Amino acid sequence: MFDLTFFFFAVNIIILLLAAVVFLLVLHHNLLGLSDVLKRQRSDSTPLEFQQVDFLVESPRRISDVKEIPVVIPAVDEQLGGVIAAINSISSNTKSNVVFYIVTLNGTEEHLRPWLSNTDLKNVNYKIVNFNPRVLEGKIQADADGDPANPLAFARFYLPDLVPGEDRAIYLDDDVIVQDDIQELYNTPISAGHAAAFSDDCDSVTSKFIARGAGNRYNYIGFFDYKKERIRKLDMKAVTCSFNPGVFVANLTEWKQQNITKQLEEWMERNVAEELYSKTLVGSITAPPLLIVFYQRHSKIDPMWNVRHLGSSSGKRYSPQYVKAAKLLHWNGHFKPWGRAASYADVWEKWYVPDPTGKFTLIRRHSDGETSK
Ligand SMILES: *[C@@H]1O[C@H](CO)[C@@H](O)[C@H](O)[C@H]1NC(C)=O
Numbered sequence: 001m002f003d004l005t006f007f008f009f010a011v012n013i014i015i016l017l018l019a020a021v022v023f024l025l026v027l028h029h030n031l032l033g034l035s036d037v038l039k040r041q042r043s044d045s046t047p048l049e050f051q052q053v054d055f056l057v058e059s060p061r062r063i064s065d066v067k068e069i070p071v072v073i074p075a076v077d078e079q080l081g082g083v084i085a086a087i088n089s090i091s092s093n094t095k096s097n098v099v100f101y102i103v104t105l106n107g108t109e110e111h112l113r114p115w116l117s118n119t120d121l122k123n124v125n126y127k128i129v130n131f132n133p134r135v136l137e138g139k140i141q142a143d144a145d146g147d148p149a150n151p152l153a154f155a156r157f158y159l160p161d162l163v164p165g166e167d168r169a170i171y172l173d174d175d176v177i178v179q180d181d182i183q184e185l186y187n188t189p190i191s192a193g194h195a196a197a198f199s200d201d202c203d204s205v206t207s208k209f210i211a212r213g214a215g216n217r218y219n220y221i222g223f224f225d226y227k228k229e230r231i232r233k234l235d236m237k238a239v240t241c242s243f244n245p246g247v248f249v250a251n252l253t254e255w256k257q258q259n260i261t262k263q264l265e266e267w268m269e270r271n272v273a274e275e276l277y278s279k280t281l282v283g284s285i286t287a288p289p290l291l292i293v294f295y296q297r298h299s300k301i302d303p304m305w306n307v308r309h310l311g312s313s314s315g316k317r318y319s320p321q322y323v324k325a326a327k328l329l330h331w332n333g334h335f336k337p338w339g340r341a342a343s344y345a346d347v348w349e350k351w352y353v354p355d356p357t358g359k360f361t362l363i364r365r366h367s368d369g370e371t372s373k
């Protein structure tokens with residue numbers, strides 16, 4: 001009998017202990033949840049340093065002790081599909097914490113927001129930066145209406161202002177697809193004293209594919225009017241290989257120290273006054289100031305990180321194996337992958353996410369079997 005009493009007593013104690021443990025577990029869990037909410041509220045109320053920068057989605061994949069990789073992309077309203085595909089390819093292929101700085105003009109934001117938040121891209125970390133084309137006044141030739149032709153093309157000249165507080169950033173045009181982890185491009189070695197790394201137009205891989213008879217397209221002489229005193233005084237060899245301004249990695253500390261933005265602005269102003277660029281300029285309008293300022297003062301990025309000219313004709317210049325092996329594909333040229341006559345449009349389209357507002361649509365030839373889903 002004594003044994004039985006003791007037995008019930010022991011069972012009661014055990015039940016009490018179990019209840020206490022469960023109670024403590026529930027309490028602990030709720031407290032954790034509460035501190036999460038508090039943390040979130042605190043970061044929400046952080047004052048913004050720059051008014052034009054818009055902090056948005058906190059990615060759940062975000063790992064706080066991993067450095068952010070800032071990727072700057074200009075977003076022209078008519079080409080937003082390109083920006084979307086580029087962002088999708090980058091974020092799908094990286095293990096890193098990438099933050100996109102999408103540079104827009106007034107009005108594009110309303111188009112872009114639903115596209116990023118109502119689709120599979122809703123976990124992408126991005127900030128929208130409004131570029132003020134006024135900074136270009138007097139620095140580029142305006143068209144008949146007095147507006148610069150494509151102001152966003154010059155956003156890259158202002159990189160440290162677009163990505164304040166960062167030491168390093170990647171700049172990408174909107175006509176690219178990334179097929180590997182962008183962390184590798186971000187880690188491109190940049191030599192001491194260099195503010196950026198570009199891909200040269202004559203590196204072994206790229207030049208192998210350069211169209212025969214391309215002539216001066218890949219030399220400095222294709223970009224400048226060497227008869228001008230101002231250009232001759234720079235003492236830049238006319239046969240120097242040019243580099244592509246559409247994909248680069250920058251050391252922003254070095255960029256600021258060397259006043260790169262100021263130097264680029266000065267060359268823009270001089271060109272407006274003296275017409276220093278080649279009359280038959282073949283490359284990008286943004287290339288000449290960069291070619292001057294970074295003449296023999298830039299590092300190189302791996303050629304596979306800028307496999308380009310996919311948009312220079314509607315033909316296919318690379319083998320399917322090579323296109324597959326490329327880490328970054330670049331449709332520079334007139335034939336964009338969202339347009340009618342693009343090459344490798346199927347490769348690009350895998351990353352495209354349709355516009356939920358319906359404003360942007362792919363232009364496709366239905367005869368060749370490609371569909372615009
Ligand atoms: C953008 O548009 C708004 C309203 O139309 C205007 O108040 C603002 O100054 C514009 N910003 C820029 C940078 O042009």
Ligand SMILES: *[C@@H]1O[C@H](CO)[C@@H](O)[C@H](O)[C@H]1NC(C)=O
Pocket residue numbers: 167168190192193251252253254
């Ligand atoms: C950028 O350049 C500065 C100054 O030369 C150097 O101290 C720093 O290590 C560089 N940072 C990166 C990320 O390359």
Ligand SMILES: *[C@@H]1O[C@H](CO)[C@@H](O)[C@H](O)[C@H]1NC(C)=O
Pocket residue numbers: 257258259
């Ligand atoms: C950059 O500009 C600052 C301020 O105008 C000046 O003090 C500095 O010497 C300049 N640096 C270079 C490398 O030109």
